[in-house]
Amino acid sequence: MDTYLSQLYDTNHVPSDTELLEIEHLLAPHSVRLSQLEKDLKEAETKVATLKKEREDVLRVMKPLKALSSLIRRFPREVMELIFMYSAPGAPTLSICHAPLVLLRVCRSWREIALTTPQLWKSVDISLPPHLFPIPVPSSSPKIQQRVAVFVEQIDRWIERSENCPLSVTLRGSPFNSATIPKIISSLEVHSNRWESVDFDASLWPGLPLLSIDPDSLPTLQHLRFSSSSFSYPFGGQVRPGFINGIFSAPQLKTLHLQVSHSFRRYLTIPINWTNLTRLSFESIHTYAPYPPSSDDPTTASDMLPILNQCRSLRILSLLLRPRLNLLPAGPGTQITVPSLEALNIMGCRYQIHFLLLSIETPSIREVQYGPSSNPSPPQASPLLALKLADPLTSFLRRYGHQMEVLSINLPSVSKEDFGSWLECTPGLKQLTLGSPPHFGFIPPPIPMYTEGFGEASLDDSCIESLTPKQDQPYLCPKLKIFRSTLKSRLSGDTILAFLEARIFSTDDRSRIEEVVIHELSYDFPFGEKTDEEDERLKRIREAGVRLSFKKTFYYNNPAITVAIPAGIGGPGYGVDFGFF
Numbered sequence: 001m002d003t004y005l006s007q008l009y010d011t012n013h014v015p016s017d018t019e020l021l022e023i024e025h026l027l028a029p030h031s032v033r034l035s036q037l038e039k040d041l042k043e044a045e046t047k048v049a050t051l052k053k054e055r056e057d058v059l060r061v062m063k064p065l066k067a068l069s070s071l072i073r074r075f076p077r078e079v080m081e082l083i084f085m086y087s088a089p090g091a092p093t094l095s096i097c098h099a100p101l102v103l104l105r106v107c108r109s110w111r112e113i114a115l116t117t118p119q120l121w122k123s124v125d126i127s128l129p130p131h132l133f134p135i136p137v138p139s140s141s142p143k144i145q146q147r148v149a150v151f152v153e154q155i156d157r158w159i160e161r162s163e164n165c166p167l168s169v170t171l172r173g174s175p176f177n178s179a180t181i182p183k184i185i186s187s188l189e190v191h192s193n194r195w196e197s198v199d200f201d202a203s204l205w206p207g208l209p210l211l212s213i214d215p216d217s218l219p220t221l222q223h224l225r226f227s228s229s230s231f232s233y234p235f236g237g238q239v240r241p242g243f244i245n246g247i248f249s250a251p252q253l254k255t256l257h258l259q260v261s262h263s264f265r266r267y268l269t270i271p272i273n274w275t276n277l278t279r280l281s282f283e284s285i286h287t288y289a290p291y292p293p294s295s296d297d298p299t300t301a302s303d304m305l306p307i308l309n310q311c312r313s314l315r316i317l318s319l320l321l322r323p324r325l326n327l328l329p330a331g332p333g334t335q336i337t338v339p340s341l342e343a344l345n346i347m348g349c350r351y352q353i354h355f356l357l358l359s360i361e362t363p364s365i366r367e368v369q370y371g372p373s374s375n376p377s378p379p380q381a382s383p384l385l386a387l388k389l390a391d392p393l394t395s396f397l398r399r400y401g402h403q404m405e406v407l408s409i410n411l412p413s414v415s416k417e418d419f420g421s422w423l424e425c426t427p428g429l430k431q432l433t434l435g436s437p438p439h440f441g442f443i444p445p446p447i448p449m450y451t452e453g454f455g456e457a458s459l460d461d462s463c464i465e466s467l468t469p470k471q472d473q474p475y476l477c478p479k480l481k482i483f484r485s486t487l488k489s490r491l492s493g494d495t496i497l498a499f500l501e502a503r504i505f506s507t508d509d510r511s512r513i514e515e516v517v518i519h520e521l522s523y524d525f526p527f528g529e530k531t532d533e534e535d536e537r538l539k540r541i542r543e544a545g546v547r548l549s550f551k552k553t554f555y556y557n558n559p560a561i562t563v564a565i566p567a568g569i570g571g572p573g574y575g576v577d578f579g580f581f
Contacts, residue, residue: 080110081117091125091170091199094154121158122165126184152183159191166196166220189213197223197255198247213246221250227259248272255279268303274310278340281318281578301356308360309336317341318578321348321356323373337361343576347371347410354392365400367575368393369433371410394421401425406575408433413458414487420466423476430479431574434459435486435520459489459518468495469502469511479510482573484517488553491518493526493537496550500541515547515573528552 005022008015015023067073075083088099096102100121103114114120128151159167169188195218224247248256248270256277282299301321308314317338341362346353350372370393393409404426414434423429466476467483480503496518503513521528527538527550542548 077113080113081119084114084117085119088120088123090123091168092120092123093125093127094151094158115161118161118163118165121162123168123170124155124158125170126155127170128184148183152187155184156187159187162194164194167191167194168197168223169195170199171201189217192217193219195221197221199225200227200247202226202228215246215249215251218247218250218252220252221247222252223255224248224250224253225257225259251276253277257281257283259283268299268307274307275312277311278313279316280311280314283318283320301352301359304356305334305336305359308338311338311341313340314338315340316343316576316578318345319348319356321346321352323349323352335359335361337363340364343367343369343406343578345369345578348373350392354395357392357396362400366403367406368396368404369408369410369575369578394418397422397425402427404429406431406573408575410436415458416460416462419458419463420476423466426477428479429477431482431484432477432480433482433484435484459485459487459491461490461492461495464491464495464499467503468499469506481513482515483513484515486519489518489521489525491521491525496527497537497541500538500546504541504544504546513546517547517549519549519551520553521550523552525550525552 005019005026072080084099084103087103092098092100094101096105100114103120104111192213198221226248249272251273253273254277256272256279258281260283282304299322304319304321308317311317336359338360342364344362344365344367346356346369348371353370353372372392397404397407401422402425405428407422407426407429409422411434423432467480469475469478496516500513500516503511506512538548
């Protein structure tokens with residue numbers, strides 16, 4: 001209601017007696033209406049409270065009836081078993097917060113199904129909990145002994161529930177629990193005839209467990225990962241050949257992954273059935289050190305050739321070769337053939353890599369992940385002095401590029417000449433990764449490299465244009481499906497859009513792109529942020545089902561910062577997972 005009093009609102013005016021009477025007259029009808037509203041609200045609140053109580057009574061009656069008729073009660077047992085198996089993590093632990101143990105705490109029916117589904121219990125990660133080895137309390141105390149007994153009993157029950165299923169065991173420990181280990185090992189050795197895979201961190205298990213194991217007692221063991229951060233283990237003075245000749249000599253071993261702190265040269269003398277292996281991985285922690293320990297004897301490419309010559313069934317190989325500049329090869333060694341090798345992940349010393357690639361024939365190769373390190377320069381007299389980081393790969397692709405489908409190049413920068421020559425050699429390439437690749441399994445992070453020109457952008461418009469289909473004109477990699485890059489890039493939005501549109505809406509289905517990931521972009525790149533421009537210009541691309549990821553770097557000129565493509569973008573794609581198993 002507009003009156004002359006409205007002009008006085010929000011002022012410091014002091015009303016007169018006449019104005020006070022006028023204000024009282026104006027408030028009268030509103031006071032009556034307010035009283036009525038408060039009365040109605042009170043009645044409504046009483047009604048709402050009554051309805052809520054009635055609703056709770058109805059829900060109380062409905063709840064058991066709905067539970068009785070729920071869909072999950074009607075699932076066949078076979079379906080419930082599959083749900084339970086998919087709910088378990090890859091390596092189930094002894095935690096009651098995760099499947100399968102948490103399934104025992106839901107209801108009687110679930111408990112019965114879980115306890116009688118052996119597949120739920122065929123894998124276990126035995127990581128010793130801290131309460132079994134508190135440092136201030138001696139392990140011989142009755143309290144600790146009681147905890148150990150309960151823990152071992154839990155492991156026994158777990159393994160018994162697996163019945164006759166093949167077992168996958170992960171062994172983790174601590175240097176403070178030597179009293180616990182023999183009891184756990186004894187429980188596991190009873191079932192060694194069912195071991196299918198073993199992931200064994202030897203450096204954290206004092207002494208040498210599994211010494212008494214006999215290769216004949218491991219008829220089903222196919223996958224072995226052995227790691228040790230101790231320099232002398234397991235070749236120290238306490239070693240007896242039983243351990244080495246045991247678990248490493250399993251007759252059906254197909255996957256071997258060695259991750260040790262010292263040279264794996266001494267492992268090459270173990271009587272392993274090399275001809276039976278399909279996956280082989282050698283990693284040395286000191287590969288990432290500029291100079292290896294003086295007491296260590298690095299494994300060279302020459303040492304690997306006799307082993308690879310025996311690996312007639314090998315399909316996947318991952319090698320980290322350390323520098324040994326005092327024994328650089330002068331040229332290729334005796335040519336050997338690895339007939340079944342399909343995927344090769346090779347990192348480390350570029351001189352050793354060059355020697356190895358020149359010395360092997362790989363007629364079945366289809367994937368290469370290449371990550372050389374920037375090693376100290378060889379002696380001045382060495383013919384390898386002028387060898388560049390890109391040279392070993394270039395030489396290899398000239399021989400086998402025509403059959404390559406997946407190529408991952410972990411270099412700090414790439415010249416346009418190398419980029420063009422690599423792709424000209426690989427016309428059937430389906431997946432190309434430049435820079436740090438996704439990390440899977442136990443593959444370590446890329447080796448940091450610092451070279452001249454590292455801060456300069458090595459991926460520019462000309463590189464993308466060479467991959468862009470053009471009418472009646474040749475272009476590189478017509479079958480490319482996945483393109484990933486974390487190289488320093490200087491690209492324009494128009495070039496990227498032209499590349500995407502030509503690759504997606506082409507009449508040739510072979511050239512249709514599925515995923516484009518480009519990180520380490522410059523600040524002025526139009527995409528990479530959630531902006532209207534990006535959403536609008538890329539909307540048609542995304543609707544076509546293409547996976548896109550554009551990111552700018554916060555440290556564009558800092559060579560010490562490296563960014564890896566997250567594995568969740570597309571996983572291994574058309575390649576293999578070089579991780580364990």
